[in-house]
Amino acid sequence: MKTYLAHSIRRRLVLQLLIVAAVLAVLLYFSIRTVADDAVETTQDSILGAATMAIADQLRGADEGVEIDIPYSAFSMLSSISQDRVFYRIVVGGETITGYPDLPDPPQGTSLLSPVYFSSPFRDTDVRIAAVERAVLVERSSVPVLVMVAQTRQGQAAIVASMANRAAALGLGFFAVAAILSLLTASSVLKPLHRLAGSVGRRGPQDLRPVTGSTPAELVPFVLSLNGFISRLRAALTRTETFIAEAAHHIRTPLSTVRAQAEIALRQTDDAETRATLHKMIRAVEDSARSASQLLDHATVVYRTDQRDDARIDLRTLVQDVARMSDPTADLRDITLDVTVPDIAVEIQGDRLLIESALRNLVDNSIKYTLADGLIGIALTVESGRADIIVTDTGRGLSGATAKELTERFRRGANVADVVGSGLGLTIVAEVAAAHDGAFTLADRKGGGACARLSLPLR
Amino acid sequence: MRPIITAVALICASIWPAQAFEIEEEHQFPAPNASAELRILSTTDTITFTPLIEGFQKNHPDLAVRYTVASSQEVFRAIYDDSAQFDLVISSAMDLQMKLANDGFAASHSSDAVEALPVWAFWRDQLFAFAQEPVVMIASQAAFKGLTLPRTRQDLIRILRDNPERFRARIGTYDPQQSGAGYLFATQDSRQSDTFWRLAEVMGALSPRLYASTGAMIGDVQSGKLALAYNVLGSYATARLPAGGDGVVVELEDFTLTLLRTGLIPRNATRPDLGGAFLDFLLSDEGRRLIRDKAGLPPIDEAALAAGQHLRPIRLDPGLLVFVDPLKRRRFLNEWSAALIHP
Numbered sequence: 143m144k145t146y147l148a149h150s151i152r153r154r155l156v157l158q159l160l161i162v163a164a165v166l167a168v169l170l171y172f173s174i175r176t177v178a179d180d181a182v183e184t185t186q187d188s189i190l191g192a193a194t195m196a197i198a199d200q201l202r203g204a205d206e207g208v209e210i211d212i213p214y215s216a217f218s219m220l221s222s223i224s225q226d227r228v229f230y231r232i233v234v235g236g237e238t239i240t241g242y243p244d245l246p247d248p249p250q251g252t253s254l255l256s257p258v259y260f261s262s263p264f265r266d267t268d269v270r271i272a273a274v275e276r277a278v279l280v281e282r283s284s285v286p287v288l289v290m291v292a293q294t295r296q297g298q299a300a301i302v303a304s305m306a307n308r309a310a311a312l313g314l315g316f317f318a319v320a321a322i323l324s325l326l327t328a329s330s331v332l333k334p335l336h337r338l339a340g341s342v343g344r345r346g347p348q349d350l351r352p353v354t355g356s357t358p359a360e361l362v363p364f365v366l367s368l369n370g371f372i373s374r375l376r377a378a379l380t381r382t383e384t385f386i387a388e389a390a391h392h393i394r395t396p397l398s399t400v401r402a403q404a405e406i407a408l409r410q411t412d413d414a415e416t417r418a419t420l421h422k423m424i425r426a427v428e429d430s431a432r433s434a435s436q437l438l439d440h441a442t443v444v445y446r447t448d449q450r451d452d453a454r455i456d457l458r459t460l461v462q463d464v465a466r467m468s469d470p471t472a473d474l475r476d477i478t479l480d481v482t483v484p485d486i487a488v489e490i491q492g493d494r495l496l497i498e499s500a501l502r503n504l505v506d507n508s509i510k511y512t513l514a515d516g517l518i519g520i521a522l523t524v525e526s527g528r529a530d531i532i533v534t535d536t537g538r539g540l541s542g543a544t545a546k547e548l549t550e551r552f553r554r555g556a557n558v559a560d561v562v563g564s565g566l567g568l569t570i571v572a573e574v575a576a577a578h579d580g581a582f583t584l585a586d587r588k589g590g591g592a593c594a595r596l597s598l599p600l601r
Numbered sequence: 602m603r604p605i606i607t608a609v610a611l612i613c614a615s616i617w618p619a620q621a622f623e624i625e626e627e628h629q630f631p632a633p634n635a636s637a638e639l640r641i642l643s644t645t646d647t648i649t650f651t652p653l654i655e656g657f658q659k660n661h662p663d664l665a666v667r668y669t670v671a672s673s674q675e676v677f678r679a680i681y682d683d684s685a686q687f688d689l690v691i692s693s694a695m696d697l698q699m700k701l702a703n704d705g706f707a708a709s710h711s712s713d714a715v716e717a718l719p720v721w722a723f724w725r726d727q728l729f730a731f732a733q734e735p736v737v738m739i740a741s742q743a744a745f746k747g748l749t750l751p752r753t754r755q756d757l758i759r760i761l762r763d764n765p766e767r768f769r770a771r772i773g774t775y776d777p778q779q780s781g782a783g784y785l786f787a788t789q790d791s792r793q794s795d796t797f798w799r800l801a802e803v804m805g806a807l808s809p810r811l812y813a814s815t816g817a818m819i820g821d822v823q824s825g826k827l828a829l830a831y832n833v834l835g836s837y838a839t840a841r842l843p844a845g846g847d848g849v850v851v852e853l854e855d856f857t858l859t860l861l862r863t864g865l866i867p868r869n870a871t872r873p874d875l876g877g878a879f880l881d882f883l884l885s886d887e888g889r890r891l892i893r894d895k896a897g898l899p900p901i902d903e904a905a906l907a908a909g910q911h912l913r914p915i916r917l918d919p920g921l922l923v924f925v926d927p928l929k930r931r932r933f934l935n936e937w938s939a940a941l942i943h944p
Contacts, residue, residue: 210928214792218920225725227703228919240928266705296725 151335155328163320167313174309175302182298182305183270186223190272191257193220194291197232201287203279208234208287216291224297229269233288234278245290248273254288267294334358338365350376383441390438394431401427436566439499443570446496447577455497457488457529457598461522464501468509476514479505482521488529491601492578500574503567504533504594511537512591528580528599536591540584548584571596622679627669630654635665639875642680643691644673644781645862649840652895657882664875672813673697673781680706680867688876691864693734693834694781696788696921698863702728703922707865710877714884719903722861724917730861731883732898733905735835735912736786738851739819739842744771744828753855754796761803769807771828773818776811778934783813786832786858788924788933789915793856801940804831809941816841822848834860840897852911859906859914862898 196216202209210232220228231241246262248254254275261270269292277284338361342353352369401424408420465481472479508518512535519534540548549572550565568584571594575582580598587593628647643650647668654666669687671679673694679685680701692698701707707727715729722730738757740750744767751757761768775783790797810827812818815837818830823846835850842848864883866876882888889900899905906912915921923929 211932212923212926212929214920214923216920217923218916218918221916221918221920225918227705227725228922229703240926 152328152332155331156324159324159327160321163317163324166320167317170316171306171309171313174312175306178305178309179302182301186270186293186295186298187257187259187272189219189222190259190270190291190293191274193217194257194272194274194289197230197291198274198276198287198289201276201278201289203285205281207280208239208278208285210239210287220291220293224300226297227267227269227294229264229292231288231290231292233290235285235287241290245269245271245292248288248290261295262292264292269293270295335361342368350379380445383445387438387441387445390434390441393434394438397427397431397434401431433566436503436570439503440566440570440573443496443499443573443577446493447573451493451495452491453494454489455492455494457490457497457522457531458483459487460494460498460501461520461531464498464505465520468502468505471506472509472518475509475512475516477509477512477516477518480517480519482519484522484524488522488524488600490529490578490598492598496574496577497598500571500596501531503570504531504596507567508533508535508537508592508594511535513537524600528597531596531598533594533596534587534591536587536589539586539590539592549582621683622671622675622685624675625670625672627667630658630666630668632658632662632665634663636663637872637875638665638667639689639872639879640667640669640687641689641691641876641879642669642671642676642685642687644671644676644693645691646670649896649898653883653888653891656887656891656895657879660882660887661878677701677781684869686869686871687867688870688872689864689879690867691862692781693860693862694785695861695863695915695917696785696925697781698728698865699724699917699919699921700925701867702865703919706868708868708870708873710866710873710880712877712881714881718884718901721914721916722901728863728865728917729880729884730863730901730917731880731888732836732862732892732896733901733914734860734862734899735852735909736832736858736860737835737838738853739822739830739833739838739848740851741822741825741828742847742849743825744768750849750851751853752851753853754794754800755855757853758796758800758803761807765807768828770810771826772804772807772809773812773821773827773830774804774809774832775818776813777937779811779813782815782834782860783832784924784930784934785860785915787937789858790832791933793858793913796855798936798940800831801937805941805943808943819848836898852909854911856913857909857911859912861901861915861917863917 193216196213196219197210200211200213202211212230217228217230220226229242229245231243231245232239242264245264248258248271249260252258254273257272257274259270259272261268263269264271271290271292273288273290275286275288278287279285334357337355338353338357341355350372352372353365357365404420404424404427408417408424411417411420461483462481465479469479505518505520512518516536518536519532521530521532521534523530523532549568568582572582574580575596575598578598580596582597583595585593585595626647628651630651641650641654647670650668654668658664658666673692674697676690676692677694677697677700680687680690681704690698690701702724709726710729711726715723715726718729722733738751742750748760748764749756751760761772775786777784777787787797810821812821812830815834818827818833819838819841821827822830823842825847835852838848838850842850864876864880866873866880870876883892884901892898892900906914924933
């Protein structure tokens with residue numbers, strides 16, 4: 143089971159899709175965070191820059207030096223987004239004129255014509271600083287004035303944290319949706335595979351037709367080789383059956399000759415010992431012929447179940463024909479055949495040769511195991527969509543063996559050692575029943591004997 | 602021996618500045634079996650705060666309270682320069698309180714009480730307002746006899762121009778150089794409209810009297826020395842002017858500044874928890890009732906602000922830092938002096 147799970151395509155597929163989804167969700171989370179961080183920082187920077195510019199724009203050159211007039215709005219606007227602390231520093235000609243003298247200088251070598259932003263620790267906190275420089279004319283000489291405004295970024299951190307929470311929720315939601323979708327995808331991708339496996343798995347043991355139907359491109363090579371394998375197997379089976387049929391045929395013909403010669407010899411001799419020997423010989427030849435005939439029958443059945451020649455057939459005529467053909471054999475042993483058929487024709491769709499073969503085997507079997515003066519009933523009934531052919535006899539019954547056991551090839555009952563037989567007869571019947579979607583049951587009959595029932599659907 | 606003497610001298614030197622700020626009054630509120638002492642530094646008169654402290658002690662019978670009163674600038678200096686040890690600092694000088702909080706002298710405080718404050722009544726988790734007080738004008742009805750009381754600053758300018766003799770040397774206002782509250786009012790006035798500078802010019806021509814506190818101004822209105830007092834804390838005025846008397850409170854309709862009285866817990870407080878407890882008490886239902894009924898201050902009330910459209914609350918934002926800047930202060934005071942003081 144473990145190895146089955148380890149190699150489950152579905153599990154691997156789902157797992158890999160989930161991993162991809164998880165990676166994407168994490169990427170989504172971090173990209174949203176980064177973008178949010180950048181966006182909030184840019185916004186706050188621009189406000190910080192505006193505040194710095196507002197101060198710089200108020201710088202004037204005057205007789206007594208640089209005139210500085212910080213506009214109220216410069217700091218007031220900084221509280222528009224968050225309640226953050228504000229620091230500032232104004233440096234004229236290298237000397238801090240007002241503000242916080244310990245506010246760090248901007249990085250060296252940067253152009254300060256437009257605001258420059260940088261982060262730096264300051265006192266007990268971290269601040270973002272905007273710096274801009276203006277040249278102011280004092281007494282006809284240019285004095286550089288550096289304006290710096292700084293702000294703590296707790297507000298930004300709070301906004302980013304709340305966005306990060308939302309991003310996390312989004313990532314989780316994304317992952318959940320992706321998980322559901324990946325399960326659906328795995329099911330849909332594997333559906334043709336399941337269909338193929340199902341259609342191959344549902345086949346009966348005799349079904350050697352090639353696999354057809356729509357096949358996904360990826361599975362075409364597999365199905366092609368499977369079909370190649372099936373056709374090779376079928377060819378091998380056909381060769382075997384053909385061989386058996388040939389063999390049976392080749393045995394039967396010389397056996398008839400032997401039998402004829404033996405009968406001639408029987409007529410020509412009066413020696414009791416010789417006659418007894420000849421009788422034994424004739425019986426043995428008969429049995430051999432019968433076995434060969436059943437082998438041939440079986441081969442025919444196997445072959446024909448693959449390549450059935452279906453037609454409308456009338457079961458009533460069939461039953462009557464088989465009974466008529468069996469009549470002489472039954473007469474030999476003073477067995478009465480009691481045939482019961484409906485008044486009207488019973489038509490089914492099937493292979494006449496197969497059904498006839500099955501019926502003949504059933505009746506032969508009954509005759510074989512019924513003692514002289516016995517009675518064999520052959521009845522054809524129609525009931526709820528199916529036709530039943532019931533053959534009852536007054537023979538020795540099944541003696542405990544089950545129908546399933548008795549229909550196995552070359553399997554014979556435990557109580558039939560004294561009667562010659564191949565063990566193929568009931569096998570043939572069962573195979574014919576299966577080939578026609580019918581059923582074959584075998585049971586002990588009340589009052590001794592057996593009751594065989596061949597059910598065929600009316601179609 | 603020498604290093605020890607140096608060390609002692611250094612220790613004394615470091616202790617000494619703790620006494621460097623000037624206090625106006627200090628009052629002990631003892632408690633039987635006091636387990637701890639809450640030290641409050643405030644600009645509000647002891648008499649105003651006594652009912653609040655007593656109400657607080659009813660809830661905390663084991664706490665003694667030491668209540669120290671100083672001017673707003675001294676309160677600021679005590680914390681900013683002298684690192685004086687107090688558990689709560691209460692001041693009406695919003696700009697200086699803002700400077701303290703901005704420069705990292707305030708501790709963070711969070712409680713259900715401060716979280717219930719409207720957003721304009723606190724700054725970060727450090728500065729909290731507990732009273733909103735309109736900045737008003739007091740007029741002597743006798744002095745305005747025959748004239749309608751001004752409703753706007755334009756009205757006032759017109760009346761002063763038309764009747765210079767009646768008002769000469771009888772106008773009182775804060776001296777922003779001496780009074781932190783006066784400086785805050787003047788600077789916020791100047792922000793609100795240009796009328797302020799015209800008014801200053803007109804007043805300046807009438808030789809105004811300058812005061813360091815509201816109390817003295819109200820007294821002089823009552824004695825008839827002043828015809829009007831401009832920029833007076835409304836709560837003080839209503840508390841001290843007898844109903845039906847000569848002095849009336851006028852809320853100018855073009856705008857009336859509204860001051861937020863704020864509290865903060867200094868970072869170096871020995872018992873910040875006690876300072877926080879007192880702050881929470883001020884913001885509690887009981888505290889608000891006491892503030893309104895016993896202390897005579899309007900507690901924080903968003904509905905009242907919304908109802909009075911002329912009320913302009915001074916915003917608790919870093920803009921307040923601008924006028925604390927020494928350059929800006931010097932510049933403003935120069936302009937103010939030029940407008941108001943005519944030698």
